[in-house]
Amino acid sequence: MTKQSFIEQIAPAAVEDMIKTGVLASITIAQACLESAWGQSAPGNNLFGIKGSGTTQTTKEFINGKWVSIETGFRVYNDWIGSIKDHSEFLLQNSRYRKAGFFDCCTKGDYQGAARALQSANYATDPQYAAKLIEIIENNKFNAYDQEAYYMKEVIQKLQNQISTLESQQLTLLKTAEAHIEKINALEKTASMPVPEWAERAVATAVHYGLIDSPEGRSHDFYSLITIIHRKGLI
Known part of the structure; x- marks a missing residue:
């Protein structure tokens, strides 16, 4: 699998997820690239290295100033889309990411700040984790997917407003029709x-x-x- 084909497979889901949860698509894609080696290493379809009880794998952690190999459990998913959805749920459910300012940065479209917030909240032990994410985003222009999500969200909001207006007009017409019916009956x-x-x-x-x-x-x-x-x- 090439890097481009990997991006093409996960980018639409990352954009859709950003619209729903607010997690920057650029961050989601960059983390998936970094954690899974661009889709080459994702046992159990786990793109983000989220720990759990699904399967046991050997991984490297930066502990006490050096890299060590440890065995630990990781979550398992039916597909990559499931992994992307759970990634956002994981960030939303763990308050340390909000406290670190991750979602504030996402709201501002600040992928650099969001990457640093992930590191400060101990998403990964790698001291260069934020720098690596930022480099991947900027080298591949992943922030363009953030702009796509903003545009789609704006379109959806406009459509929702139009639907609300039409529903209001429909209610007014129904009330007018009911009044006319009452007059006709009289x-x-x-x-x-x-x-x-x-x-x-x-x-x-x-x-x-x-x-x-x-x-x-x-x-x-x-x-x-x-x-x-x-x-x-x-x-």
Whole structure:
């Protein structure tokens, strides 16, 4: 596997993860490159050397001023995407990284500060860990992936705002429609009503003279007109 093919495989997941968690994509990619030797050494699909109980491996730690080989447990994943997701969860769940200012640096897009925060929070024992991450990022221009994530996040936010606006407009239209329906129902009631008490005498007279044959179910205006005609003595 070439370095470029490794980057192409993990970069999209790192960008997506940054949008969700805030962990800089450049840091995620650089750590994966450094910890797994660009994908060449990732037992159990563990790209970041995160310790756990999945499998036992021999690794080197910088202890008391010198490198020593030790055997320790490491987490195991189904694939690299799972490893990337767990990497961010690991950083989020361990408060020492937040206290070291890692997430503050990520918010500012400061990959150099984020790399130093990882080292100060003892992510790795290598005293050159931060310098190595920064060198990998700058030599490969991995901060471009941070900009991609910022752009995608902005697009997503705009879409969410548009959806919220449309939902608000939909709610307004529904309320307007409900109000119109209420008015229509009220009109239907007045357009088809029984003979009101005040019009009974006038309607009876109109029926008597054959002016109308089915007085029930007429409108309010109809009964008013018959009543006026009756009061004028026309029927």
